[in-house]
Amino acid sequence: MKVRFVLAAALALAVSGGPVVAGGEDPVTARQQAVVARAVEDYIRPAYHAFHHRTETLAHAIEHFCARPGRIEHRAVRDAFGTVVTAWARLDFLRFGAAVTDARLERVAFWPDPRGVVERQLRQLVAGGALERLDAASIARQSAAVQGLPALERLVVVLPADTDPAGLADNCLVAEAAAGNVVAIAGALDEAWARDDVPILNPGPGNPAYRSWEEAANEVLKASLTGLEQIRDLALRPALGDAPDKAKPNRFPYARSGETVAYLAAAIEAQRDLIDASGIAADLPEADAWAKSSVDFELRQAERTVAALAGNDGAAIATQPALRGKLDYVTIALASVRTTMATTVAAGLGLSVGFNALDGD
Amino acid sequence: MLSLAVAPLACAGEGAQYASACRFPDGRFGVALLDEAGAILRTADIPARGHCAAVDPSGRRLVLFARRPGTFAIVLDRAGAAPDRVIEAPEGRHFEGHGQFSRDGRLLYAAENAYDEGVGVVGVYDVDKGFARIGELPCHGVGTHEILFAPDGRTLIVANGGILTHPDYPRAPLNLADMQPSLARVDIETGDLLESVAPPAALTSLSPRHLAVDARGRAWLGCQWEGADEAAAPLLAVHAPGADLRLVALPDEARLALRHYVGSLAIADDGRHLAVSGPRGGIVLVVDTETDAVVDRRPLHDGCGAAPATGGGFVLTSGDGDVVVRRAEADAGVGHAEVAWDNHLRRL
Numbered sequence: 001m002k003v004r005f006v007l008a009a010a011l012a013l014a015v016s017g018g019p020v021v022a023g024g025e026d027p028v029t030a031r032q033q034a035v036v037a038r039a040v041e042d043y044i045r046p047a048y049h050a051f052h053h054r055t056e057t058l059a060h061a062i063e064h065f066c067a068r069p070g071r072i073e074h075r076a077v078r079d080a081f082g083t084v085v086t087a088w089a090r091l092d093f094l095r096f097g098a099a100v101t102d103a104r105l106e107r108v109a110f111w112p113d114p115r116g117v118v119e120r121q122l123r124q125l126v127a128g129g130a131l132e133r134l135d136a137a138s139i140a141r142q143s144a145a146v147q148g149l150p151a152l153e154r155l156v157v158v159l160p161a162d163t164d165p166a167g168l169a170d171n172c173l174v175a176e177a178a179a180g181n182v183v184a185i186a187g188a189l190d191e192a193w194a195r196d197d198v199p200i201l202n203p204g205p206g207n208p209a210y211r212s213w214e215e216a217a218n219e220v221l222k223a224s225l226t227g228l229e230q231i232r233d234l235a236l237r238p239a240l241g242d243a244p245d246k247a248k249p250n251r252f253p254y255a256r257s258g259e260t261v262a263y264l265a266a267a268i269e270a271q272r273d274l275i276d277a278s279g280i281a282a283d284l285p286e287a288d289a290w291a292k293s294s295v296d297f298e299l300r301q302a303e304r305t306v307a308a309l310a311g312n313d314g315a316a317i318a319t320q321p322a323l324r325g326k327l328d329y330v331t332i333a334l335a336s337v338r339t340t341m342a343t344t345v346a347a348g349l350g351l352s353v354g355f356n357a358l359d360g361d
Numbered sequence: 362m363l364s365l366a367v368a369p370l371a372c373a374g375e376g377a378q379y380a381s382a383c384r385f386p387d388g389r390f391g392v393a394l395l396d397e398a399g400a401i402l403r404t405a406d407i408p409a410r411g412h413c414a415a416v417d418p419s420g421r422r423l424v425l426f427a428r429r430p431g432t433f434a435i436v437l438d439r440a441g442a443a444p445d446r447v448i449e450a451p452e453g454r455h456f457e458g459h460g461q462f463s464r465d466g467r468l469l470y471a472a473e474n475a476y477d478e479g480v481g482v483v484g485v486y487d488v489d490k491g492f493a494r495i496g497e498l499p500c501h502g503v504g505t506h507e508i509l510f511a512p513d514g515r516t517l518i519v520a521n522g523g524i525l526t527h528p529d530y531p532r533a534p535l536n537l538a539d540m541q542p543s544l545a546r547v548d549i550e551t552g553d554l555l556e557s558v559a560p561p562a563a564l565t566s567l568s569p570r571h572l573a574v575d576a577r578g579r580a581w582l583g584c585q586w587e588g589a590d591e592a593a594a595p596l597l598a599v600h601a602p603g604a605d606l607r608l609v610a611l612p613d614e615a616r617l618a619l620r621h622y623v624g625s626l627a628i629a630d631d632g633r634h635l636a637v638s639g640p641r642g643g644i645v646l647v648v649d650t651e652t653d654a655v656v657d658r659r660p661l662h663d664g665c666g667a668a669p670a671t672g673g674g675f676v677l678t679s680g681d682g683d684v685v686v687r688r689a690e691a692d693a694g695v696g697h698a699e700v701a702w703d704n705h706l707r708r709l
Contacts, residue, residue: 101589103538103566112535114527115479144538199591208617209590215620238529251529354663355384355680355701356624356640361412361428361458361506361570 028350031283032217035349039220039278040201044094045193047270051087052183052190058084059179062156066172074159078257081149081157084182085259088149089266090273091189093227096209096219097200098192103144104185110145111253112234121145122154122174131173136180146174147181149254157257218351220278221341224271225353228338231267232331239318240327247318255314264306268330271337272299281341284348291344295337302333377671378402378439380423381678382411382703391700392425392435394709397676399684399696405445407435412458413507413705417466417488420709424448424462424469424492428703430455430528434471436492439709448492453477454484455528458704459507462488463549464514470498470549472505472519476527481505483517483547498552501545503536509572509580511546511602516555518580519545522568524587537587540565544582544600558606560598567594571625575650576632578602583623583637596623597637597648611646615655618642624665625705627675636667636675636687640704645677645687657690666706678702 058080065073091099092109099105110118121143125131139147155175159168192198200219203210210216239251252260272295275281281292305326309317317323342353376396383393383404390410394403412428422443426434432455436446450456450473457472469486481500486492500508502521509518523542525535542565546555560567566588573581579601586594596619597609611619619639627636634656637646645664647657663680670676674688680701686694 096590100587101591106536106538110538112527112530112533114529114535115477115525117535205614208593211617234530234533248529352662354640354643356665356704357643357663357680361624361704 029213032213032349035278035280036200036213036216036220039223039274039280040193040198042277043274047087047090048186048190048193051084051091052186054080054084054087055179055183055186058152059176059183062152062172062175062179065156066168066176069168069172074156077156081152081257082259082262085149085254085257086262086266089263090270093230093267093270094223095226096223097198098189101192104189106144106148107140108148108182108185110148110150112238112251113145113150114238114251117143118145118150118154122151125174126170131170134173134177136177136184139174139177139181140184147178148185149182151175151178152182153254153257214350217349220274220280221346221349221351221353224274224280224341225338227267227271227274228334228341231264231271232334235264235267236327236331239314240324241318244319244321244324247315247324249314249318252314252318258313260314260317261306261310261312264330265303268299268303268306268334271334272296272303275299275341280349281345284344288344288348291340291348295340295345298333298337302330302337305330305333378420378709379668379676379706380414380416380425380437380709381666381706382407382413382425382428383698383700384410384703386699392437393698393700394439395684395698397670397684397686397696398694399682399698401698401700403441405435405437408433411435411703412456413460414707415460415462415469415471416707416709417462418464419466423707423709424460426456426458426460426471429457430474430476430526430531431458432456434460446492448486450484451494454482457481457506461508461510461517464510470508470517472500472508473497474505474526474528479503479525481519481521483508483519498547498549499554501547501554501557502543503541504568506568506570507572509574511580512574512578515549516602517547517549518572518574519547520569520572520582521545522570522585523565524568534587537566540568540587542568542584544569544580544598544606546602556602558600560606560608564588564594564608566592567596569598571623573626573628573635575628575635577650579650581626581628581635581650582606583626585623586621590621594621596621599650609648609653611648611653612655615646615658618644618658619646625667627667627669627706629674630669630671631673634674636677638665638667638677640665640680645675647675647687647690657687659685659687659692661685663701665704666702668706668708671708676706676708678706 061076061080065077155171199209200216203216241247253263410428414423414425416423421439432450434448454473460471471484473484475482483498485496487495500519504522504524506522507520521543523540543559545557568585569582571583582598584596595608620641622641624638624640635648643662645659666678677685682698684696
C-alpha cells in the first residue's frame with residue numbers, strides 16, 4: 001500500500017511539473033534515493049574507473065609484448081589480463097545504463113559462448129588477411145566475439161608452447177586492435193558514469209529509463225539479483241554439469257587463462273560489496289535485521305570457499321568430487337542470498353519482485 | 362437452499378473458462394482453469410514453470426507449454442474425462458512456451474528452439490496419434506517466441522525474437538550485439554517463407570515476442586527492447602500481408618510506462634481493441650487498432666495475462682493473483698486467487 005501511495009505522490013508531482021524529490025517527509029523514497037546514490041557513488045563509479053585503468057595497463061602490456069615477445073613481457077600480459085578479469089567480474093552483471101548502449105557488455109566480454117563463436121570468428125578474421133588495417137575503431141565494427149577479453153585470452157594471453165613468430169604477428173595485430181577497443185569501451189563507460197546527469201541519479205517524468213526513485217532502486221535490487229544468479233547459472237552450473245562425467249570445465253569463465261577462481265572470487269566479493277556500499281540491506285526493521293548479517297555471512301563463506309580452490313585448474317574443480325562439493329555449497333549459498341534479497345531486503349526497500357516482471361519472456 | 366448451493370457450480374460450468382499457468386503459494390507450479398470472477402475451477406501440477414496454453418478449436422482440450430527452455434507440454438482435457446498426457450520435445454529441441462492447434466484441431470504446432478543449429482523451428486504434432494511429432498517447419502529466423510495462425514488458417518505468423526539462447530545457459534541471451542529479429546509468415550503445408558519483415562537497422566535490438574491478429578487480419582507485435590535504456594524504442598508494431606512492418610508510436614507516457622517490455626497481447630471480441638500488458642511497468646494499455654490511440658490505461662502490479670472477456674473487453678491477470686475484467690475503461694469485476702498468474706491467459 002505504501003509503495004503505491006508513494007508512486008501516486010511522485011506521479012502527482014510529475015503531472016504538476018514539479019521535480020520528483022526524495023522528500024524528507026517520505027522515508028521510503030528517501031531510503032530508495034540513498035541506496036541508489038550510494039550504489040552509484042561507492043560501488044558503480046569506482047568499479048568502472050578501476051576497470052578503465054586496468055584495461056590501459058593491459059593494452060600497454062600487449063603493445064610491449066608484441067614489440068618484443070619475450071617471457072617477461074608475456075608474464076606482464078598475463079598479470080594485466082588477470083587484473084582486468086577481476087575488475088570486470090565486478091561489472092559484468094550491471095545490465096543497465098551505459099553498458100547496454102552499443103552492446104558494450106557483449107563487446108567487452110562475449111560470454112557465454114556455448115557455440116564457440118569467439119574461436120570461429122577469430123579464425124575467420126585471421127584467415128581474411130589485411131590485418132594491418134585493423135585498429136581499435138575498425139575492430140569495433142566487427143563481430144562482438146573478436147573485440148573483447150575472450151578474444152584477447154586466445155590471442156596473446158595463452159600461447160601454445162610452439163608458437164611460431166609469424167602466427168604471433170597475426171595474433172598481435174588483432175590483439176592490439178582488440179585491446180585498444182576494450183580501452184575505448186572502458187573509457188566510454190567510465191565517462192558516462194562519472195557524469196552528474198547519469199539517468200539513474202535523475203529519475204523523473206522526462207527520464208526514459210527511470211521515472212521514480214522506486215524504479216531506480218529497483219534497478220539496483222535487480223542488479224544484485226542478476227549478479228547472484230549469474231555466478232550460479234552462467235559461471236558455475238554449465239561447467240559443473242549434473243555429474244562429474246557431465247562436466248565441461250572449459251565452460252568456466254576464463255578457463256583457458258586459469259583465471260577462473262580469481263573471477264569467481266571477485267564476482268562473489270562484488271555482490272557483497274554492492275550490498276554493503278549501497279546499504280540496500282541496512283536499516284531494515286528490527287524484525288528483519290537478521291537479513292543483513294545473514295547475507296553478509298553467506299557471501300563471505302562462499303567467497304572463502306571459492307578462494308580455497310586456488311591452485312586447482314578447471315578440470316580438477318569440475319571433476320573431483322570434493323572440489324565439486326565445495327562449488328555445490330557455493331551455489332546453494334548464492335541461492336539463499338538471492339531469496340533473502342528478493343523477499344526481505346526488497347520489502348524493506350518498499351519493492352516487490354514481480355513474478356512476471358523481472359525477466360522478459 | 363439447494364439451488365443456492367448448486368448455483369455457483371452451474372455458473373462456473375457454463376460461463377467462459379480460461380487457462381493460465383501459475384505458481385501455487387507453496388512454490389509448486391501448475392496450470393489452472395478459472396472463470397472471469399477469478400474462481401479456480403481445476404488445477405493440475407506441472408514439473409516446472411509453465412508459460413502459455415494452446416486451446417483446440419472445440420475448446421475442450423488445451424496444451425500448456427513449459428516456459429523456455431522447458432521440454433514438456435501438458436495435454437489437459439477441460440472436462441477431465443480423457444487422461445492427461447505429457448508431450449516431450451525431441452532431442453536437440455526445447456519448447457519456447459507457445460503453440461497453436463490447426464483449425465481442424467488435428468495438429469498441434471509448437472514453437473521450438475533448435476539450439477545446436479541456432480534457429481527457430483515449429484514442431485508438428487499429430488493429435489490423433491497421441492501427439493506424436495510428425496514433422497518440423499522452419500521459422501526462418503532465430504529465437505522464435507509466439508506463433509499464431511493468420512485468418513486463412515494456413516499461414517503461420519511467427520515472432521522471431523532474434524535472440525539466440527542455449528539450454529546450457531538457460532535464459533541468457535547469447536547474441537545481443539548481433540540480434541536478427543523478424544516477423545515471418547510461413548506456409549504450414551510447405552514450410553516456405555511467404556514473407557519476412559524486420560525492424561529497421563537502427564532498431565535491431567527490438568525483439569518481437571507476442572502476437573495478436575485483429576479483425577482486418579493484421580498481425581500486431583508486442584516487443585521487448587534490448588538496446589540502450591534511454592532509447593525511445595517503439596514496443597508495438599503491426600503488419601498487414603504484403604505491406605512493410607509499421608512501428609506504432611505510442612504516446613511517450615504510455616511507452617515509458619511499459620518499461621521496454623510488452624508481456625502479452627490480446628485482441629477483444631470486437632476484433633478492434635488490443636490489450637497490451639506491461640508487467641515491468643505494472644500497467645495494461647488498451648489500444649484502438651483503427652486509430653493507434655491508447656483508449657485505456659489500467660495500472661495492475663505485475664499484470665501480464667490478457668484474454669478477451671465474453672461480452673467485450675478483457676480479462677487481465679497478475680502475478681499477485683488478481684483477475685480483473687476490464688470493459689469500457691472501467692473495472693467490470695475484480696477477483697483474486699491465491700496463486701501467482703503466469704504471463705499468458707487463454708480463453709477456452
